[in-house]
């Protein structure tokens with residue numbers, strides 16, 4: 001029986017880093033649904049026009065993509081998995097264009113932030129934020145721009161027929177982005193579960209957060225990330241987004257049961273298999 005290809009919504013167009021990340025997680029046999037914003041990827045999933053969204057959540061140089069935490073919460077999507085992608089950023093231009101011809105460099109703002117050191121050395125190049133990295137490469141091809149380069153990946157150079165004129169311009173060579181795979185509803189899957197993403201609030205009093213974090217420490221559950229986001233319109237109130245991993249499922253279950261007593265608006269956003277190989 002032929003199984004249907006998963007439909008995966010990405011922010012950006014084909015050959016963007018989101019598509020590369022989707023290939024790494026699902027393999028090449030997917031249907032890519034191109035979207036112009038992260039919000040649109042969520043709408044597409046909400047309307048059942050995609051089976052999954054793949055969403056960047058953190059880059060090792062540029063940091064967290066904070067609005068994406070709020071989107072996941074607002075849409076109440078389930079985290080189905082994670083994937084880490086090494087991000088190698090190249091300057092690419094139409095064939096024949098030389099470095100000295102460059103007046104403009106275009107890319108996604110998060111990609112630009114990963115290359116600030118490079119552009120510090122070339123103040124004559126005007127850096128312009130645009131949509132995703134691949135769309136910048138495609139625009140150079142479509143409009144035959146001879147004074148502009150895109151900062152993008154090798155997939156984009158190949159697909160849109162550009163030459164790479166400067167390789168690996170990211171500020172730190174150990175550069176990676178973590179992506180979350182989201183689905184509309186939680187599914188009972190038979191896959192191995194050893195990591196979770198949860199979200200909660202605590203009261204604004206002495207030791208409130210440390211009380212919760214200690215529960216996980218005492219039960220040998222390792223916290224891999226904590227991110228706080230202000231609760232809209234409420235001064236000194238925060239959502240805490242916490243990722244954690246464990247060896248013993250029973251310990252995790254006990255910790256969750258205990259943590260529930262000391263938190264409000266507690267939500268398990270997803271339980272999934274750790275997949276943090278870069």
Ligand SMILES: O=C(O)C(=O)C[C@]1(C(=O)O)C=C[C@@H](O)C=C1
Pocket residue numbers: 011012015016017018019056059087108110111131132133134177
């Ligand atoms: O523009 C792209 O190619 C993207 O997939 C976006 C994005 C991001 O949103 O962080 C993905 C990974 C890289 O960190 C740079 C840009």
